Amino acid sequence: MDLKSTNASPVLADPAPINKPRLGIHSSLLPYSQSGSSFSTSILTRKKPAKLDDVRSNGWLDAMQSSSPPRKKALKDVNNINIVSDEAEIAYQSWLVRYPSALNSFQMLMDRARNRKLVMFLDYDGTLSPIVDDPDRAFMSSEMRSALNSVAKHFPTAIISGRSRDKSWNGHHVPAKDMVSKNHVNCVKYTDSEGKEVNLFQPASEFLPVINEVFRKLDEIVRDIKGLSSIAPNSWAKGFGGPSHNRLGQRKAVEFLLESLGFSSSDVLPIYIGDDRTDEDAFKVLRERNRGYGILVSAVPKESNAFFSLRDTSEVQGFLESLVRMARDDGRMKERRPEPSGYYTD
Numbered sequence: 042m043d044l045k046s047t048n049a050s051p052v053l054a055d056p057a058p059i060n061k062p063r064l065g066i067h068s069s070l071l072p073y074s075q076s077g078s079s080f081s082t083s084i085l086t087r088k089k090p091a092k093l094d095d096v097r098s099n100g101w102l103d104a105m106q107s108s109s110p111p112r113k114k115a116l117k118d119v120n121n122i123n124i125v126s127d128e129a130e131i132a133y134q135s136w137l138v139r140y141p142s143a144l145n146s147f148q149m150l151m152d153r154a155r156n157r158k159l160v161m162f163l164d165y166d167g168t169l170s171p172i173v174d175d176p177d178r179a180f181m182s183s184e185m186r187s188a189l190n191s192v193a194k195h196f197p198t199a200i201i202s203g204r205s206r207d208k209s210w211n212g213h214h215v216p217a218k219d220m221v222s223k224n225h226v227n228c229v230k231y232t233d234s235e236g237k238e239v240n241l242f243q244p245a246s247e248f249l250p251v252i253n254e255v256f257r258k259l260d261e262i263v264r265d266i267k268g269l270s271s272i273a274p275n276s277w278a279k280g281f282g283g284p285s286h287n288r289l290g291q292r293k294a295v296e297f298l299l300e301s302l303g304f305s306s307s308d309v310l311p312i313y314i315g316d317d318r319t320d321e322d323a324f325k326v327l328r329e330r331n332r333g334y335g336i337l338v339s340a341v342p343k344e345s346n347a348f349f350s351l352r353d354t355s356e357v358q359g360f361l362e363s364l365v366r367m368a369r370d371d372g373r374m375k376e377r378r379p380e381p382s383g384y385y386t387d
């Protein structure tokens with residue numbers, strides 16, 4: 042399987058693990074300071090309906106919001122210009138100090154990427170496509186699709202989704218029967234509704250029998266131990282590509298891809314963009330290894346293992362487009378003045 046510089050959008054459908062608390066990591070290990078002083082905290086008035094579940098999961102925010110109806114407040118930004126915002130916006134802007142906007146921090150992030158190869162991991166629902174009521178109608182916009190295709194031309198790129206394969210492709214009007222096996226046993230290739238070629242990778246699926254066997258044995262061992270609870274075998278098995286979530290999903294997928302594709306060396310900078318708790322273990326892998334950056338997509342404050350944030354899918358698109366511009370600029374610079382570069386250009 043080769044994810045390098047391809048026009049196709051490699052997709053890994055995999056399970057979704059449970060959220061875990063934010064890690065306490067010594068500041069000397071962090072790739073950047075989270076003091077917030079170096080990031081823009083200008084306040085813009087921009088309202089987006091908050092996700093109730095996310096808001097409820099933050100007790101302090103919940104308390105604050107339920108105590109009174111939103112009130113308008115006048116603030117001054119760094120340029121001393123009055124900007125009106127409501128309390129939710131103020132909470133969001135405060136949160137941004139801890140999880141700076143990946144767009145505002147783009148140049149700093151790219152400075153870190155210099156002389157390293159960027160590898161992109163992207164969640165689908167809520168990251169590349171907006172959350173909608175009907176999962177079968179969760180489409181990427183044509184602009185997002187175009188940005189994604191361009192990113193995949195310049196950087197190794199994988200979409201990691203908790204969706205089952207059928208659910209993913211039904212949403213794109215691509216019936217399962219149209220998938221054609223490619224050379225790799227875990228890769229299927231098809232042409233989507235816009236006539237574009239897409240490769241679907243599920244490399245971890247070949248380990249399913251081993252994982253199931255390990256689980257069965259572990260389950261036998263812990264079943265009768267007081268105080269230890271086991272996970273239902275079905276939920277484990279369904280985790281790989283099924284609707285049930287488990288703790289190995291995105292984390293395993295990221296580790297597997299980085300290691301099996303030779304991207305685990307320190308000259309690689311993985312970036313993972315995802316929107317919910319199913320992506321937290323992937324953020325955690327990158328944070329623990331101090332190797333790359335998780336970017337949480339959220340319009341409301343929440344605890345995360347991510348380093349950066351983006352507010353919604355349109356900001357994700359903006360980030361992808363910035364990556365493409367940067368790669369193209371870098372390619373042009375290399376043409377003019379050849380020198381070693383970490384950016385992955387064709």
Ligand SMILES: O=P(O)(O)OC[C@H]1O[C@H](O[C@H]2O[C@H](CO)[C@@H](O)[C@H](O)[C@H]2O)[C@H](O)[C@@H](O)[C@@H]1O
Nearest residue numbers: 164165166171172173174175176179202203204
């Ligand atoms: O890992 P992801 O790509 O984020 O997939 C996780 C789940 O995504 C889908 O559900 C979510 O998106 C739907 C469409 O916007 C929305 O209706 C639903 O409320 C969201 O939870 C998908 O349907 C699930 O199977 C995935 O597990």
